[in-house]
Amino acid sequence: MSDHQVLDHVDQYLQLGREYQCSDLHLPTAYPPAWRRFGHLSPIWSDHPPLSATDTERLARSFLTDDKWDRLQSHGDIDFAYQNAQGRFRASVVKQRLGYDMTFRIIDTNIRSIEEIGLPLESVVPLTRYQNGIVLVTGAVGSGKSTTLAALVDFINRDREDHILTLEDPIEYVFESKGCQVNQREVHTHTDSFAKALRGALREDPDVIMVGEMRDLETIQLALTAAETGHLVLGTLHTGNAPRTLDRVLDVFPTDQRDQIRIMVSESLRGILSQQLVPRVDGNGRTLAVELLVNTPAVANCIREGKTFMLPGIMQTGKHVGMVTMDESLRRLVTAGVISREEAIFRSEDKAQMHSFFKS
Incomplete structure (x- = not known):
């Protein structure tokens, strides 16, 4: 992915986060996609352009149900557990001055002893x-x-x-x-x-x-x-x-x-x-x-x-x-x-x- 186009769906970023053992994934407006690995936050790709407000809105719409989208519009932020084929994530979406910011905590679904x-x-x-x-x-x-x-x-x-x-x-x-x-x-x-x-x-x-x-x-x-x-x-x-x-x-x-x-x-x-x-x-x-x-x-x-x-x-x-x-x-x-x-x-x-x- 040399030209680093913005991916179509949040799930594609989450899959990368899981593969690379990240604890969190960030998709913020006006910054490139980022992840937190072993406590350190950094961009996923060093040469990825910042996400635009249009990009983050499209990504938010890609995984939010209609009622969650409506709640985001009325409250300005939502927190919930998101589940897809790869597992569970703690998702937070907020509206801010420049657009939407999405943060995901990657939950390790296997419970450790x-x-x-x-x-x-x-x-x-x-x-x-x-x-x-x-x-x-x-x-x-x-x-x-x-x-x-x-x-x-x-x-x-x-x-x-x-x-x-x-x-x-x-x-x-x-x-x-x-x-x-x-x-x-x-x-x-x-x-x-x-x-x-x-x-x-x-x-x-x-x-x-x-x-x-x-x-x-x-x-x-x-x-x-x-x-x-x-x-x-x-x-x-x-x-x-x-x-x-x-x-x-x-x-x-x-x-x-x-x-x-x-x-x-x-x-x-x-x-x-x-x-x-x-x-x-x-x-x-x-x-x-x-x-x-x-x-x-x-x-x-x-x-x-x-x-x-x-x-x-x-x-x-x-x-x-x-x-x-x-x-x-x-x-x-x-x-x-x-x-x-x-x-x-x-x-x-x-x-x-x-x-x-x-x-x-």
Whole structure:
């Protein structure tokens, strides 16, 4: 394809993205088609001209149904799970000043296991075996939270005989019922919001509830209530580490409720997994760096007293229950020759300490 004409259908670009192991594909107005490979965004072809507004409109029309097109016209943006012969994609189309922008997250339809992802099995499995409480998976956009959640749900699906309910926006991984009965609901398709779906969920007699995103006060409040009333809740937040996650949960509540919420969280929290995907030294994709906080009496005490700043210290002494800080995980990956020192320093919480660790 030397002259790089614009392809006729979005599916042709998505096929390329899959073939070249990309995580995301971008078709923006006034820029050439681009992809994100191993965390790095670049044009697919270096000499491709920018897409015109006519090109992106034609591409958007190539895969949007009439009702989605109408919704895009009235709302200005749409997010949904798109499926074609090659698999599933998380699609986002927005109207902007110059035209339409399309972004696709390429979903790996085969659900990876806890071991395959590289999570510590002996510390993570106990978190999935509680009858109630809340487990949080946190990290920046594109840090593999959905993949981790899918692995946890898949493990529970095989390990228990219960009712699992997932609330997602949009549904990414499709679960077949194994040991458990699994129901999946999509926000905006089957229900208006996470909060509304969660309120409904409590009447559907689930044992395990997966909440795709806990973004607002009402959703967080309902998730905590569900965790307290005999459900195991798995949720995600866009926070960088365990202390920040707890601050984020507590900060959404009005000041006069904070003491009560701290007690609630200290009792219902089971664990927090915070993660990042770090480029490997060998250039072969990215590897998972993970921080794990397990709720112990010492952790619960810190949460109750609002002293989340003390958590990193407690995590360093909690190795016997599998606790590990992000910096410790990064150091282990450098020592094992998987990632570079530069990456570890760049991604660490305490850069000065990381510097001195490598000097010693």
